[in-house]
Amino acid sequence: xxxxxxxxxxxxxxxxxxxxxxxxxxxxxxxxxxxxxxxxxxxxxxxxxxxxxxxxxxxxxxxxxxxxxxxxxxxxxxxxxxxxxxxxxxxxxxxxxxxxxxxxxxxxxxxxxxxxxxxxxxxxxxxxxxxxxxxxxxxxxxxxxxxxxxxxxxxxxxxxxxxxxxxxxxxxxxxxxxxxxxxxxxxxxxxxxxxxxxxxxxxxxxxxxxxx
Numbered sequence: 723x724x725x726x727x728x729x730x731x732x733x734x735x736x737x738x739x740x741x742x743x744x745x746x747x748x749x750x751x752x753x754x755x756x757x758x759x760x761x762x763x764x765x766x767x768x769x770x771x772x773x774x775x776x777x778x779x780x781x782x783x784x785x786x787x788x789x790x791x792x793x794x795x796x797x798x799x800x801x802x803x804x805x806x807x808x809x810x811x812x813x814x815x816x817x818x819x820x821x822x823x824x825x826x827x828x829x830x831x832x833x834x835x836x837x838x839x840x841x842x843x844x845x846x847x848x849x850x851x852x853x854x855x856x857x858x859x860x861x862x863x864x865x866x867x868x869x870x871x872x873x874x875x876x877x878x879x880x881x882x883x884x885x886x887x888x889x890x891x892x893x894x895x896x897x898x899x900x901x902x903x904x905x906x907x908x909x910x911x912x913x914x915x916x917x918x919x920x921x922x923x924x925x926x927x928x929x930x931x932x933x934x
Contacts, residue, residue, distance in 0.1 A: 744858035754893035
């Protein structure tokens with residue numbers, strides 16, 4: 723089956739389009755969606771076959787965790803086993819936005835979604851499409867970049883079709899995201915932290931926030 727491309731407004735996402743996409747996610751399928759950085763692959767993080775579908779679509783090694791998108795700090799906290807103080811400090815400063823926080827995952831999450839590491843990468847994207855989709859699904863969704871593993875991230879639907887072809891049933895097309903940098907990834911271990919990947923938020927900004 724060829725992938726279905728469905729237009730959606732990034733500023734005021736159409737309710738029927740969001741609900742249509744949510745139906746796919748609830749059925750355990752993988753949908754391409756725009757975020758505030760690049761396009762992502764959204765699936766139900768609690769559904770093992772959906773998680774496998776994401777790894778399959780990307781050709782991603784299953785030892786790599788899948789980032790999860792939330793639409794509130796409270797929702798993020800339901801996925802964290804122990805919350806370091808630095809988590810709230812960073813989340814309250816940069817969310818919604820291009821910051822991914824890696825912490826110990828709650829046992830509610832399947833080990834597979836953590837890449838068998840027991841750690842989860844969480845982000846609240848500054849995207850109305852993502853936020854509305856999470857509401858319509860009734861919980862968090864995966865948010866790994868919509869590309870083949872090792873290939874460039876996609877800032878528009880056409881690039882996803884080129885890379886992933888018919889591996890997805892649906893892509894929500896909001897035009898080009900204008901993304902040039904991925905989210906910054908910070909790993910938190912108790913009182914320790916380190917920047918795993920510098921992205922849209924520079925290292926020194928993170929440093930300033932945690933050492934004010």
